[in-house]
Amino acid sequence: MIGVIDSGFGGLSVLKGLLSDMPEYDYVYLGDSARAPYGSHSRETITRFSEEIVEFLFDRDVKLIIVACNTISGLALRHLQNKYIVDAGLKDKKNILGVIFPFSEEAATKTKNKRVGVVGTKGTISSRAYETEILKIDPEIEIFSMPCPLLVPFIEEGWHDKPEAKMVLKKYLRPMKSRHIDTLILGCTHYPLMMRDFKKYMGSKVHIVGDGSVLAKSLKDYLKRHPDIDKSLSRNGKRTYMTTDDPIKFKKMGEKFLGHPIPKIEMVNVEGGDGK
Numbered sequence: 001m002i003g004v005i006d007s008g009f010g011g012l013s014v015l016k017g018l019l020s021d022m023p024e025y026d027y028v029y030l031g032d033s034a035r036a037p038y039g040s041h042s043r044e045t046i047t048r049f050s051e052e053i054v055e056f057l058f059d060r061d062v063k064l065i066i067v068a069c070n071t072i073s074g075l076a077l078r079h080l081q082n083k084y085i086v087d088a089g090l091k092d093k094k095n096i097l098g099v100i101f102p103f104s105e106e107a108a109t110k111t112k113n114k115r116v117g118v119v120g121t122k123g124t125i126s127s128r129a130y131e132t133e134i135l136k137i138d139p140e141i142e143i144f145s146m147p148c149p150l151l152v153p154f155i156e157e158g159w160h161d162k163p164e165a166k167m168v169l170k171k172y173l174r175p176m177k178s179r180h181i182d183t184l185i186l187g188c189t190h191y192p193l194m195m196r197d198f199k200k201y202m203g204s205k206v207h208i209v210g211d212g213s214v215l216a217k218s219l220k221d222y223l224k225r226h227p228d229i230d231k232s233l234s235r236n237g238k239r240t241y242m243t244t245d246d247p248i249k250f251k252k253m254g255e256k257f258l259g260h261p262i263p264k265i266e267m268v269n270v271e272g273g274d275g276k
């Protein structure tokens with residue numbers, strides 16, 4: 001089974017891409033809505049929360065975890081990989097992958113003028129994880145980053161179509177426009193819900209990176225290079241949805257991100273120990 005984890009329901013925008021391009025695999029999605037949003041938490045807190053989620057899923061039949069959350073990917077992915085994969089000697093059996101590398105690779109490939117913008121939560125931007133990955137791929141690329149902390153609350157309230165949210169987005173994007181970037185990474189699970197507005201304000205010449213299809217492409221490539229892990233993943237088209245908070249709220253918002261109904265959602269407790 002492939003586990004997809006997030007601070008809440010935003011990561012369903014990533015799962016959407018995986019389900020559409022790789023529907024044969026079994027997926028379990030776990031959103032830690034009870035402790036979301038993660039975007040302004042410290043690295044220590046994000047690390048502790050994400051360790052609990054990873055342990056919870058690895059205790060079940062999960063062989064590969066996709067960290068859909070940019071904030072976890074930026075602040076804790078390396079630590080999680082070292083603790084649960086490298087130090088545990090499980091490199092050929094299990095893995096934990098994030099979103100920063102696939103999005104960075106896509107942006108580095110797409111940019112022509114080598115000017116890339118990144119928007120995300122405070123945690124993601126302060127981690128400088130996108131800068132690190134992009135510069136590893138191409139040291140000549142200039143990166144312009146902007147935290148957009150007000151967007152997640154607007155989107156979580158279902159206000160992403162309201163003029164107030166559009167006004168805030170426009171204000172955040174103004175400095176990006178003046179930097180003449182030609183590629184913009186939406187480094188937050190929630191932002192694809194405002195994709196139309198991002199496109200409108202940045203203009204048709206700016207390529208926007210941030211939907212789940214990029215991740216599906218990268219995951220397919222990863223599984224080709226890691227046949228042992230690929231072979232260990234079950235393929236019955238099964239989907240399991242879990243949240244640490246009220247399933248009704250998760251369903252209402254989650255379906256917007258996923259784009260189709262979620263029939264059953266389990267409420268789980270991941271805190272303290274193995275979560276069982």
Ligand code: DGL
Pocket residue numbers: 006007008010011036037038039040068069070071072120121124152187188189190
């Ligand atoms: N999932 C988070 C991310 O992609 C956004 C929501 C949050 O702050 O928890 O960074």
